[in-house]
Each structure stands twice: as C-alpha cells, then as structure tokens.
Amino acid sequence: MPAKTPPTGDPTWLEDVLRPALGDRLKTLPGWKDAGVGGTMGRIWGVIWHHTGNARESAQSIRNGRPDLAGPLAQLHIAPDGTVTIVAVGPCNHAGRGSWTGLPTDNANGLTIGIECAWPSDASLTEATQTRERWPDAQIVAMRDTGAAISAYLGVDASHNISHEEWAKFGPAGFRQGKWDPGNLDMDWFRGEITKAMNGEFNTTPTTPEEPMPTLDDLTPAEQHELLDGVRWIKQQLGPNIWGPASSMGKNDSGQELTVRDGLAAHLRKAGA
Structure with missing residues (x-):
C-alpha cells in the first residue's frame, strides 16, 4: 500500500514494507534503525541497484565499509540465496558521482535507497567477461520482490529503479564514473519484472520453511x-x-x-x- 504522503526522511518503514513481500527472507542487522553516514534522508525518489563484486560479501561488510570508503555502503544487502538484510536507514555511501532525471547531479545518497546484491561468485569477472555468470534465481526473485514493494510504497513505477551504471554513465550529465553494476543484469528486463510483481502477476506470498525432521x-x-x-x-x-x-x-x-x-x-x- 502506498504511503499516505510521499516518504521523506530515514526509511524506518523498510521492515514493515518488506516483511509482507519477503516473509522469512527478510533479516535485519542490529542497530539498523540508527545506521547511516550522517544526516537524514530527504524525499526518497527510488532505488539504485548495485553488485558487490564478490558473492561472499556479507551484510556486515556493507555496514562496515571499506578502507577507502566509510560504511554503510547501502541500506539493503541481498545474498545469493535470496536473503534480504536491512543494514541501515540513514544516507549511505553508495551512489557517488552521476546524474538521472529527477535527481540532483552527484547527489543521490540522501534521496535513493541503495541495494547491494552479493554477486558474482567469480570475483575475477570484469565488465568484459561478466556474461559468463548467471544470477541465482532466488536472488533475482528477492530483488524483484524488494523493488516492487519499495516502489509500491513510494507510489512510483518501476522506472524509479535504476542501476549504478545508469546513474554513473547515462544520465543527463553524461559519463561521471566508470561503474558497471549490477553486472550483466538487463535493467529494462528487470524493471519489467518489477512491474509484473507490482501488478500481482507473481505469487509472492512467503512460505514458511518446513521444520527439519529431528534425528x-x-x-x-x-x-x-x-x-x-x-x-x-x-x-x-x-x-x-x-x-x-x-x-x-x-x-x-x-x-x-x-x-x-x-x-x-x-x-x-x-x-x-
């Protein structure tokens, strides 16, 4: 259900919005409601999608950041098995330089939700060789459901989901940085899948995993x-x-x-x- 008014400020609503769509696939890191790089989110425009460059990157590593860039690096982390973890709700260091219609040039961290997807398993893949690895089904489905739930709450369509590459290279300001994430994901196709999910074309009712038989x-x-x-x-x-x-x-x-x-x-x- 869309927000009654356009969401402004830190998206502390993320768990309430994502839980119905994701069920047990949704996790949270301790302290997520207080995490961010400083300041407060403005009116949230949409989502920027990223990949970590390594499928083994954890939600904790996204929260902690890197030696050259302070964390959190995104509000959400999506693992290859489809687990979605809320890392933070404050502004995060994810967008960097870039531009897109509806967003201020070089200034998207406080207006977009960053989502880091742990991919690929072969960390040696480059922009030239990325087609060698397929995205895991569970991860893609979780990404689709997450994008659809957030977009529906924001009251926007799937066009408010863009890739880091689109932001960095193909906006009104032209080439700003050499990002190519999220990898080989066809964003036009992905936005189409988000649209289908928003239209109810998929059964996204979460199922509770069966309890393992005792030994x-x-x-x-x-x-x-x-x-x-x-x-x-x-x-x-x-x-x-x-x-x-x-x-x-x-x-x-x-x-x-x-x-x-x-x-x-x-x-x-x-x-x-």
Missing part, C-alpha cells in the same frame, strides 16, 4: 529410550521377535494368539468373502 541426536536419552520402547511394541504387534512372543490381539477360531498383522489379514479375508 536421534536431537532427542534426550529418555526420549530415545521411549522411542525404542515404542519400536519394540510395534515389532511385537507385527509378529514374534527376539524380545519375546507376540503380543495378543485376541485369538482365532483355533485359540491361537493374533498379532496386528494376523488381525488385518483376517479382516481382509472377511471383507473379500
């Missing part, structure tokens, strides 16, 4: 003994075994003890008669 190691000694006793009882009902004679489930016409197996067989014979 014996998950049980206490008492629970293991109880389980073993239950298995022994079942084996006894199925026939004679090493623990003793079969348990009685009644007797047949000849006075012989019946097990569960015998009783079931007799029932089937009777039903088929």
